[in-house]
Amino acid sequence: MTANAPAPTSPIDRAYLLEILGRLLAIRSPSGMTDQIVLTVSEELDRLDIPYSLTRRGAIRADLEGARHSPDRAIVAHLDTLGAMIKQLKPNGRLEIVPIGFWSARFAEGARVTVHSDDGRYFRGTILPLKASGHTYNEEIDTQPVAWTNLELRLDERCHGIDDLARLGVNIGDTISIDAQPEFCDNGFINARHLDDKAGVAALLAVARACRETRARLPVDCHLLLTISEETGVGASHILHGDVAELVSIDNGTIAPGQNTCEYGVTISMQDSSGPFDWHLTRHLLALCRDNAIEHSRDVFRHYRSDAAAAVEAGNDIRTALVCFALDASHGHERTHVDSLMALADLLYAYVLSEPLFRRDAMKLGPVADFPHPPPAPEQPSADPAVADQAPPRQPGSEALPRA
Structure with a gap:
């Protein structure tokens, strides 16, 4: 630095x-x-x-x-x-999701999000691993793989099946935005998605x-x-x-x-x-x-x-x-x-x-005369022992040109 x-x-x-x-x-x-x-x-x-x-x-x-x-x-x-999208409506009233952009499911776990429906309504929720309760799954929480297929979206709505989700107006393909949660610290650090x-x-x-x-x-x-x-x-x-x-x-x-x-x-x-x-x-x-x-x-x-x-x-x-x-x-x-x-x-x-x-650079094509020339570089060693110690003469036009 x-x-x-x-x-x-x-x-x-x-x-x-x-x-x-x-x-x-x-x-x-x-x-x-x-x-x-x-x-x-x-x-x-x-x-x-x-x-x-x-x-x-x-x-x-x-x-x-x-x-x-x-x-x-x-x-x-x-x-x-980055964001996410609804892949499937699940029988348990939750949502299978896939990422928008390239990011790890590890950082999606626990995210607070908004689902944006086709009719302009939105729904709040949380992205969770499939096994989210330590009181139920104990050590299985720590052994489940980190993958988008092991996540689901829990909406803050009374949804217990696919029909409930459909009545809400939730659809496959709805966009999910991830809360930025910005924090501007007094010492200059800025935390946010x-x-x-x-x-x-x-x-x-x-x-x-x-x-x-x-x-x-x-x-x-x-x-x-x-x-x-x-x-x-x-x-x-x-x-x-x-x-x-x-x-x-x-x-x-x-x-x-x-x-x-x-x-x-x-x-x-x-x-x-x-x-x-x-x-x-x-x-x-x-x-x-x-x-x-x-x-x-x-x-x-x-x-x-x-x-x-x-x-x-x-x-x-x-x-x-x-x-x-x-x-x-x-x-x-x-x-x-x-x-x-x-x-x-x-x-x-x-x-x-x-x-x-x-x-x-104002022209897409131009003559070699005004193309930038690099400074002289060390010569490549010759494979022929007879000429290995002989430096070839400099080629015309090898002088560096001004940039502008």
Whole structure:
């Protein structure tokens, strides 16, 4: 974890960041049920006087105008969260459920939830293991496997059979939202479900607000993308347009043994499960951290992917990077710290004010002459002993070129 001299005064309004995060956490938005949070964020963009448009399903693209329109850049975070869905109505009056998104049944046990019915009504309940009473099952509680097939939803209604559930209006396929249960501690720690990625959205909105309040002059257009299906793998695959050359994704950096996430700073991911991020864009973000005295670290994540992966897999030829706020117990009982969110926001603010990496990125295709050239690398050893000690001459065009 590194930082230089004490950082200058941050342009990010800490109180606003925490306030908007609290508002976002209060909205239920599992994948597939994101209309309300889309409307809430749209209203906030209206208040900030930031133009935006929506896709058919509700992904948001907000626009911060820069001095040039191409090559432009984008920053993406996701509004959707984990959740669950009713799989079957059970003869005992309870409900079989399946997850929305990818999360462990271990963290579903004991969750307080809301079932959203087709007619707009909702029902409260608790997710429980099939063997939930120690007075009845004794040690069997501890030996039953952790699996979604070993869970059921107990509604807070008088339901003792399938007919009772049907009369209530409960149906197979009803969406289940999980209570966020946020707690903002005086020492800066924030505990809640769904900090992934509502904490990232809050940081991005705080950056947008800072740009407006400081009347920042951006060198190039920057699009703020808020997606609605990242937890199910779709992510930013459908919201980009051709002029975007750089895409920075916001997500969580996991705090765990074997990881190098900075708990009170921002973490730059070098690779996730989809592969390495763009070498040049990643090093540019690291340089911005050093130049602006932002506490930061580098990390590699093996078991998750972000909005950026979906964008590349959809056929977009763009440079991508992943910046992370720290998150303990991701996709479970999550915890972050406001200092990490502020460091993330400070980096994003510095990024939108920085020059684009390469002028050539305005074109999808171009000549090799203006393609970035790496510095000379050590030569590969020769398999032929006769020439092993002879270094080949440098090839024309191997000199490093300026970035912009």
